[in-house]
Amino acid sequence: MGLLFCFACTDASKNSAPIPADAVGNQAEFIPGEALQHYLQLHQGNGLPEVSEDFIVEVQDLLDATTLGGNLANRATRSLIEMAEEHRTAALLGLLEQRLTPVPIQQLAYSWLRDAGLESMLPRLTLRLKYEKDHWAVVAIAHTLLKYGNGSGLQALINILDDNSGRPEIEAARSYAATILGELPHSQNEAGGENFAANWQHLLEINQLWQKQRRLSSDDEDPTQCSAELLAEYWRMIARFASQPLRPVDDARFVLSRQRGFVIPLLLQAARDPNRYIREHALQTLAWIAIPIGHWCWRHEVDFVAELVPILASGKSRTRALEALGAAGISSASEVLWSWVQNGNREERSAACDAMLRCCLDPAWAVRLQNFLLATPPPRLSSEGEASLYALWFELEPDLEAEYPPRLSDNLPQSEWDRRLRWTEMRNLSVGRQD
Amino acid sequence: MSPQSGAARIAAMVFGLLATAGVLALALLMKKPPEIIALGPMTSADCRQCHADAFAEWEGSHHAIAFVNPEVRKLSQDFRNEECLACHAPRPVLGFEPGERVLARSSDRKSGVDCLACHQHPDGEGIATANRSPQKNAPCKPYYEPRLADVELCASCHNQHKTVEQWRGAPAELKGENCLACHMVDAFREGGRRGRHHGFPAAHDKVALLSAIQLLGGVDESSGTPWVSLSNVGAGHNFPTDERSRAADIQVRWQDEIGGWSEWQHVYRFRDPYRDETDLTNTQLPSGETWRQDLPAPSSGASGEARLLYRSNPYLPDDESIELGRVTLGS
Numbered sequence: 001m002g003l004l005f006c007f008a009c010t011d012a013s014k015n016s017a018p019i020p021a022d023a024v025g026n027q028a029e030f031i032p033g034e035a036l037q038h039y040l041q042l043h044q045g046n047g048l049p050e051v052s053e054d055f056i057v058e059v060q061d062l063l064d065a066t067t068l069g070g071n072l073a074n075r076a077t078r079s080l081i082e083m084a085e086e087h088r089t090a091a092l093l094g095l096l097e098q099r100l101t102p103v104p105i106q107q108l109a110y111s112w113l114r115d116a117g118l119e120s121m122l123p124r125l126t127l128r129l130k131y132e133k134d135h136w137a138v139v140a141i142a143h144t145l146l147k148y149g150n151g152s153g154l155q156a157l158i159n160i161l162d163d164n165s166g167r168p169e170i171e172a173a174r175s176y177a178a179t180i181l182g183e184l185p186h187s188q189n190e191a192g193g194e195n196f197a198a199n200w201q202h203l204l205e206i207n208q209l210w211q212k213q214r215r216l217s218s219d220d221e222d223p224t225q226c227s228a229e230l231l232a233e234y235w236r237m238i239a240r241f242a243s244q245p246l247r248p249v250d251d252a253r254f255v256l257s258r259q260r261g262f263v264i265p266l267l268l269q270a271a272r273d274p275n276r277y278i279r280e281h282a283l284q285t286l287a288w289i290a291i292p293i294g295h296w297c298w299r300h301e302v303d304f305v306a307e308l309v310p311i312l313a314s315g316k317s318r319t320r321a322l323e324a325l326g327a328a329g330i331s332s333a334s335e336v337l338w339s340w341v342q343n344g345n346r347e348e349r350s351a352a353c354d355a356m357l358r359c360c361l362d363p364a365w366a367v368r369l370q371n372f373l374l375a376t377p378p379p380r381l382s383s384e385g386e387a388s389l390y391a392l393w394f395e396l397e398p399d400l401e402a403e404y405p406p407r408l409s410d411n412l413p414q415s416e417w418d419r420r421l422r423w424t425e426m427r428n429l430s431v432g433r434q435d
Numbered sequence: 436m437s438p439q440s441g442a443a444r445i446a447a448m449v450f451g452l453l454a455t456a457g458v459l460a461l462a463l464l465m466k467k468p469p470e471i472i473a474l475g476p477m478t479s480a481d482c483r484q485c486h487a488d489a490f491a492e493w494e495g496s497h498h499a500i501a502f503v504n505p506e507v508r509k510l511s512q513d514f515r516n517e518e519c520l521a522c523h524a525p526r527p528v529l530g531f532e533p534g535e536r537v538l539a540r541s542s543d544r545k546s547g548v549d550c551l552a553c554h555q556h557p558d559g560e561g562i563a564t565a566n567r568s569p570q571k572n573a574p575c576k577p578y579y580e581p582r583l584a585d586v587e588l589c590a591s592c593h594n595q596h597k598t599v600e601q602w603r604g605a606p607a608e609l610k611g612e613n614c615l616a617c618h619m620v621d622a623f624r625e626g627g628r629r630g631r632h633h634g635f636p637a638a639h640d641k642v643a644l645l646s647a648i649q650l651l652g653g654v655d656e657s658s659g660t661p662w663v664s665l666s667n668v669g670a671g672h673n674f675p676t677d678e679r680s681r682a683a684d685i686q687v688r689w690q691d692e693i694g695g696w697s698e699w700q701h702v703y704r705f706r707d708p709y710r711d712e713t714d715l716t717n718t719q720l721p722s723g724e725t726w727r728q729d730l731p732a733p734s735s736g737a738s739g740e741a742r743l744l745y746r747s748n749p750y751l752p753d754d755e756s757i758e759l760g761r762v763t764l765g766s
Binding site for chain 2: 099100244245246250253277280284288316319323345346347349350351354382383384385411412413414415416418419
């Protein structure tokens with residue numbers, strides 16, 4: 001653990017050393033850099049093609065025909081097999097994204113994607129987790145994602161397996177889900193009755209690993225790059241961040257916060273985009289990914305703190321950059337954050353205090369916090385910022401609270417306090433606490 | 436690591452005591468740091484001391500409760516869903532391009548859509564006013580900002596469901612009346628200065644609701660068929676607008692020969708459906724337009740009644756809804 005800390009400390013302090021808040025205050029509003037437009041152009045020829053409504057209907061009819069039996073079914077199946085893969089994948093996704101597709105057709109489409117879809121379907125397939133109501137389909141999505149090393153459907157699998165309501169539509173999904181258990185990485189057991197308890201335990205562990213590290217096993221290769229095809233689809237998702245209507249933004253955040261680690265560098269690029277909404281939501285998505293970033297950056301020797309420091313130059317997205325910095329749970333970010341606690345405006349201070357609570361693990365900070373919080377006159381912090389710093393102080397120096405009762409403002413809503421409790425719990429998962 | 440985290444312990448302490456020792460303990464524990472004279476930029480709470488009227492009006496408005504509103508908390512899982520923070524605890528609107536959507540802030544969330552959300556200069560210093568010649572040396576440094584009284588100010592939060600678009604081309608716009616004409620009526624300030632009322636009355640205010648519509652009904656003289664109509668005479672946008680849960684229902688009931696009334700029967704619903712209600716279409720009533728329907732009576736000459744019920748959500752039962760009007764059909 002000591003070694004870990006050191007790695008993080010030295011690296012960050014080397015590259016990101018003096019960044020007093022006041023020094024970056026007046027820089028350009030955006031950081032010119034390679035961003036969205038550039039990447040969209042670069043990947044224009046990649047990813048899934050656009051397919052017409054007519055083609056989607058054609059594929060739907062073929063799926064329908066596969067259920068009829070006999071020659072007709074054989075011919076339909078053959079047509080589907082012989083179709084260009086990227087067109088088939090795109091049409092199946094298109095079909096599933098329509099709201100009125102009947103459930104049996106949907107289930108067929110999901111099966112085809114699972115058995116013969118292209119990897120570039122992953123972002124749009126992940127999005128189906130947000131909207132899909134049919135339990136069997138949810139299991140199929142989770143199953144397909146797992147084949148590509150993505151565990152974002154694991155929680156849904158757990159929920160479905162855990163549902164003892166006996167409703168018929170759940171039962172079908174449960175028996176499908178049970179068959180997946182034996183396929184999980186490093187599963188020792190075949191799926192089956194007597195192995196269920198062991199498999200179930202294994203499933204819970206893998207889900208925890210996914211939540212913490214965005215990988216399914218500790219010997220996962222965990223590549224830093226994905227294929228050009230997949231990359232193109234990720235940039236198309238990122239493009240949705242610019243939307244004024246909210247739904248596309250919500251969708252893109254949902255998807256991008258549920259991918260393997262290789263989206264982290266993409267989001268860091270997007271966080272330098274000239275468009276403020278792209279920057280804002282890229283940073284927010286990083287903050288939603290949170291703890292896994294610290295682990296991923298550690299494994300791949302990426303200096304996240306150094307990456308984010310130049311992004312702090314943009315005043316308009318600064319609070320989000322501070323948030324992302326803290327959410328990654330990398331303790332060496334503390335020094336940078338502290339300069340904003342001291343010198344930022346009210347918003348920046350709040351964001352920096354919150355971020356400190358999420359990442360600062362070094363007990364040596366307790367003294368600085370104490371001096372700061374108990375100074376006269378006391379620091380003029382928002383109730384949010386103040387609550388975060390007190391919570392952090394007591395985290396770092398557990399015996400002190402009796403002596404210095406927290407001055408929790410009555411302006412702090414319970415839900416904001418609860419948010420800080422959740423952050424406090426997450427500290428135990430962060431990279432500096434790795435066993 | 437201690438079994439209970441520091442923060443959890445503070446919570447246990449604060450809220451535990453709260454339950455046992457009551458308000459006194461709360462007051463002691465939550466002793467606030469001494470007031471500091473506003474050195475830097477102000478917070479919305481600071482406005483109260485000098486603008487008590489506007490502040491009190493705002494406190495009674497839905498803008499003030501945007502973050503604490505139980506309806507919102509329920510739907511956002513107590514704002515665990517951070518998507519909901521954007522407009523319910525926004526950064527100052529003037530820091531965004533006109534009409535572009537706002538983003539969430541990190542401090543003072545409890546005050547919801549507060550004074551700074553609408554008035555703060557993008558750089559933090561100065562307070563926007565629609566007054567062309569503000570008293571520049573006032574403590575809050577007011578400056579003229581035409582956008583403050585423009586629909587674009589409201590559009591940053593109120594156009595996701597197209598309220599601003601509905602207003603464009605509506606009779607109100609043609610008359611030169613924007614959102615402020617109806618939602619920020621004149622209010623008189625100390626010293627006789629004309630101000631604008633910050634209560635933003637609308638769907639939670641029966642008077643405002645009543646001003647939106649005209650319900651008529653009767654029997655067609657030539658055919659003898661009863662009819663009912665609803666006109667949007669007073670809302671500068673669709674009725675009902677914005678919030679998708681709202682529904683307004685026309686119902687009818689008939690009287691038999693001995694004077695007994697039938698149950699209320701559903702006739703028509705005005706509403707913008709949720710996205711996943713794919714079987715429904717948008718039946719809001721645009722500004723200035725009239726909806727009318729014949730209601731054939733069960734037996735010729737029977738008399739009846741039609742009424743308009745307003746529901747803040749589509750599943751609200753009749754007896755919890757607001758009756759906005761009732762008309763007689765027939766003799």
